[in-house]
Amino acid sequence: MTTGSDEGSTKRPPPITASRGRHAPDADQAPSRLTPKGEALSVLLPDVLTKYEVEIGADIDEVVCHAPASHIDAIAGILKSDERTSFKYLRLLCVVDYEEQEAAFDVVYHLYSLEHQHKMVLKGRVPASDPKLPTVTTVWRGADWYEREMHDLFGVEFLGHPDLRTLILPDGFEGYPGRKSYPLHDYDEF
Amino acid sequence: MTESGITTNVIDKGRGMADMLINMGPQHPATHGVFRMELALDSEMIVDVTPHIGYLHRGSEKLFENEIYSQIITLFDRLDYISNFNNELGLVMAVEKLMDLEVPDRAEYIRVILCELNRIASHLVFIGTFALDMGALTPSLYNFRDREKILALFEATSGARMMHNFFRVGGIKQDVIADFPARVTTLLGELEAGIDEADKMLSLGEVFVERTRGIGVIDGDVALDWGLSGATLRASGVPYDVRIEEPYSVYDRFDFGVPVGSAGDCWDRYYLRVLEARESIKIIRQALQQMEPGPVQAKVRAIARPPKGEVYVHAENPRGDFGVYLVSEGAESPYRLKVRPPSFCNLMALRDLLIGHYIADSVVILGSLDIVLGEVDR
């Protein structure tokens, strides 16, 4: 079940919004094939997240929820604690770099609920010039190292993270090697 | 405050003062590679832990973005270098799902057989090294002997003992050798005996039980919160196995059990793997029966070019839930390919597990998480 992107983009207030951006479906896009469970979840999600302007879409077989990045921790908290969703399992947290095309990073959360066997993708978009968003370590502790890694590689700052030191890069490393803009064949010695 | 931040936590909930900081790894025999942890000790008791990873960071995920898919398979081999087939499966499934590709049945069965054999091999390594961490030398050699038989079969099948590069988008590289079913059947008999041997040698031994029972206990809810997976999560009593919850490949055609523990300690984590290895043997037997001759490769372009879109595919690796998040822009290489490394998530909970235990337990607990640094650091 895919919502129209035009309708969605007119609703949201400009800076910190859920943005589908370049992922509007086009002819080249893989077709959506949501399972009945996924359909039910995409209907349910707006009810759960009434307080926030989120945009529910679908990508192949995943329910995708675009949420304003500044409230991502609160939204994540609701998704975890609400009985109807209870996404207690954070499968993956990662950053996708759209700096060149849209000057933004997508922070992607893959969630799973063991009770309902729901799965969904939560996405927040942060501007590349000032990539900041609240941490979700308060919701899932398992976000800890993911956020540190993403901070290392993409320079995305997770506000309120208890311990945002470098994780996998050497101490004092300059630059963000995960970004598309990082030169690939320019070696440095440590 | 030191750079590691340890001194801030020295007085930790009345657990006592740290009177020694000890640096375990990256060159320590029991850290399974190049893992490092700073232990703050109160004599022999661990007061605080700071894990350090990244010594094996190759920037794999950045590399993926600049290679075509068939090249990425070779990189996936090197993530979790103990269970290579399972990694390859994760990648090719992601691409196939994005392309909406139908894989021939025979290829799926061969994939399952190889993956399950790889799971047994991985668990054998785990049991061996776990015992080695506790000072028992012999089980590791017995188990490596059995693993070597599996690797010999892999070599006959794919040409390489470990870095196979055998799975392809839409199938596998080539059909298996003619006597593959016969060799697998013989091998399974030997493996059964080998697993029983390891079980007899360790599981109920007095010293082994003393060292593992009640050590590194993690509660089911907390384990879920940390995002643990695989046997580490199931040992805490959470029944979650990707092969059942979201069946991939042809796993929905087999009847097999998933052992679930209750104590959430090192002994449970160990024993589940013994039982899992036995269940894998059952799966392989069924797969051999159901397998029929046929093509092993779907019709795909030589250079796969999946359409625009995003998929998240995951598979039950020996170490846990191995996820592949693939963002494609319709090009020959992915726009973004992020791996969910199960070892990485399991390792996150280390601090919780270690505090309050002895130094000697730290190696046992670390061993029971069964990490592979190639995957943790990527």
Add this chain to the structure above:
Amino acid sequence: MNEFNWTYIAVVVVGIFGLFAFLSTVVISLTWYERKTLARIQMRAGPSRVGPHGLLQPMADVFKLITKEDIRPTNSSGMLFWSAPIIVFVSAFLVWLTVPFADGAVVAPQELGLLYIVAISTVGIVGLLIAGYTSSSKYSVLGGIRAAAQLVSYEIPIIVVVLAIAVLVQSLDLRDVVLGNEVTIGERVISFGGQGAIPFAFIMPLGLIVFILAGLAELGRTPFDIHHAESEVVGGPFLEYSGAHWAVFFLAEYINTFVIAALTILLFFGGWSWPSPPESIFGTALEEWQTDALGVGWFLFKTYMVVGLFFWFRGTYPRLRIDQLMAFGWKSLIPLSFVNFILMSIVIFYDWPLWTMTTFSVPILIGGLYFGARRTARKADPSTVQMYRRASRDDGGNKLVPDGTGD
């Protein structure tokens, strides 16, 4: 004694050098023996390249160790650092001065031999502690402290078992322990049997088990090898040593192994005395030197058997943790050794026949084993692990549900 006894001095000096040569040979043979035994247990070939069956491998190892660079960590304290292996080695070596290989085949016979052995062997702890403390490595410090705690604790059961033996033969001389002793009290001559008739292992099996276990801990061999556990403290006190100094530690270690095995044989298995006199076995009268040679051979054979048992343990068991090790020492071995000692004293005091001691010991041993096994069985119960299966289609399909039968 007014005149200085030069002959005695000469005999002792020659004896010491002879003993040193002998012990070096023994250690070299032990390294080969250990590697081969472990290899057989682990289904490997073991050393096989240097010489027939790898027999010259230990010589190659010695050559390599001696020619290796001897490194001292910058922050270690020189003299103490170098002296630690010497202390450990000397204490291990001195013990052998009073250990008889056969009747009269001993460098310096002493009436208080057992006391001497127990006292001297304790000195080695100081060496380990110094080695750990002066290496300027935290792992070494941990290892040194572990060694001190462990060795001091396990001295006690050994001493108490030795005391029980002393009560049994009313002597501290190892020759008396093997051959028997006669004590004159007033006009009465009481003879205490040697082990020619019946080895003490059958009189106090409890003492034997305690002695072997405590001895293993004293040596720091598996399952009690916590002070140089490779996977935890990476070699402990020996971590920073290399080359010849490490070789000296190694030498001391194996000499100690051999002494515990030899003491087990001397105290419990009749030392050099054959099960029946060699004459009756060979059917001819033997010269004295022949009897002695046979005795030494028999003694060494039995000792190697015990050492082989130690190697077997090493190939079988994981190691204990420090608190479990201390608990085992203080809560199990020390009480058991005292029980053994008190029972022995009662039996000797009331002049009961010696088989009463056996009948006391065996139930205690069996009871101990039973309670240990039951404790383990209670702790690790495979039936607590439940098998889950895919739910049937009616129950929602892809969900894990407990298997009815369990596993």
